[in-house]
Amino acid sequence: MKKITKKQRQRDVLYSLQLRKSYHPSKQSSKKGEILIANQWIKENQRFIRQLDKKRKTYSIEFPEEVNFSSAFVESVQPINAIRKLIELDSKKHRLKSINMNNINGISTPASLVLTAEIDKWNDKVGRKLVPQTEEWTENVKAQLSDLGFFELFNFDKCKVTTEPSTLNIVKFIKGAPGDEKKAKILREKIEEIVGNRVKRPPLFQALSEAITNVTHHAYPKTYRSKKHWYMTASFCNESRRLKVAFYDQGIGIPSSLPRSNLWERAKAYMNRLNLYNDHPSLIEAAVEMGRTQTDRENRGKGLQDLLEFIKQYGNGYMSILSQKGLYKFTCENRSERTKKESLKYPILGTLIIWSVIVPEKGGAS
Incomplete structure (x- = not known):
């Protein structure tokens, strides 16, 4: 048998090492597994x-x-x-x-x-x-x-x-990023253009601002890699006098953000006290009932409670929060209040907040 040279031996060792580095059976099998799961999802x-x-x-x-x-x-x-x-x-x-x-x-x-x-x-x-x-x-x-x-x-x-x-007037959507609270004023002005002075200005502005602020503080954690945007629009039906405002972010959702917040211990205590399950609808309810955002600053508003206050001031309307696989809805009819929770079979990929009120007739009391 021909004896290999030292130089050839070194080349063989280097080649072997390169092959070892390029071969990752665990990564390859993981990739195949992801493809199979995706194919099955498409088939379903x-x-x-x-x-x-x-x-x-x-x-x-x-x-x-x-x-x-x-x-x-x-x-x-x-x-x-x-x-x-x-x-x-x-x-x-x-x-x-x-x-x-x-x-x-x-x-x-x-x-x-x-x-x-x-x-x-x-x-x-x-x-x-x-x-x-x-x-x-x-x-x-x-x-x-x-x-x-x-x-x-x-x-x-x-x-x-x-x-x-x-009869449906739609406000062109506004796109923003965390920290763009000033854009709440733009939407409020657009709403006033289609509704007039029948809308209560301070509660509406506070609700819009708080929705944006909540995104700033817990929809997108620092580890979130995708672009961080929120979207907001409104519509007004002349016949029914129903004003509807919608706010959507593509973040991690309330059920994921609440356990990361400094309100988590209080939220757990709230759910334990009412024997609530640790599911998505209950987590959203706890976030609403905490009454303050997760920053817990004294000069801040009352978080999602500010959105409820907008509904209460009109006496007729509702607020729905859909986040991941949870729905929480607050309804006020003739000043009578009720709430409902529901688990969703399929998730909302982020958080969608809808609040809707019946505004007074023109010339009516606001």
Whole structure:
């Protein structure tokens, strides 16, 4: 047998070491496991996820006729969540190519805000290159999303629509980041433009400011790597005189932020005292009932309680908080108050706060 040289031996050792470094069976098996889980998730959701090209592994998400978190929550939230899920997967194995909104006949203001936020996140991911295909959209959906400011997310002219004048007035959404409390004044002024002086200015401004402040302090922890944004809009129906304000952030959610806060011990004591389960609806309820934000500063407002106060001052309205898999709703009817909690089968990826009131008639007492 031929004897190898010392130099050849060194080359063989170096080559062997390189192979060892490049081979990570645990990482490879983990990657395969992630792909299998993703494939199974897509298979289970073929009702609204359609494969466009098997070779290129591209997918489309199809939306139902009604997108409304109140009357069709599951059917609405699943395709919206699928946008986030697909853009976070490995684009070489699963790539979101398009979303199909041709079937939508009606979309609520809160649902349209969340959908806009998730598409905005996707648009960031692809370098702001998305272009909406609106040729087969219904006219009322195009009009509503156009009023919301949806098309301003893209290099796309405002849609020309031919619908009849609507009784629903929509405020163009405002996008901000933690610390942008001053933008609460912008939305308040926009609301006053469509409602007039019938809206109670200080309680409304306090509620808007507190929603933004809560995002600043616990929606996005320092370890959160994605862009930290919140979205806010409002609508007013002339016929019913219902004002609805929606606020959405894409953060970790109240059920995850509360255990990290300096209110956690008090929250646990509150839940133990009332024999509440440590589930998402109860965690949201505890966050509301604590009465102060997790910063616990004396010069601050009363956190989510400020949002409730806005409802109470009108005597007729509600506030809903949907966060992860929890729903907490406070309702006030003719000054009579009640609350309800509900576990959600599918999560809201962040926190959605909706508060709605019936404003007085023109010339009525405010």
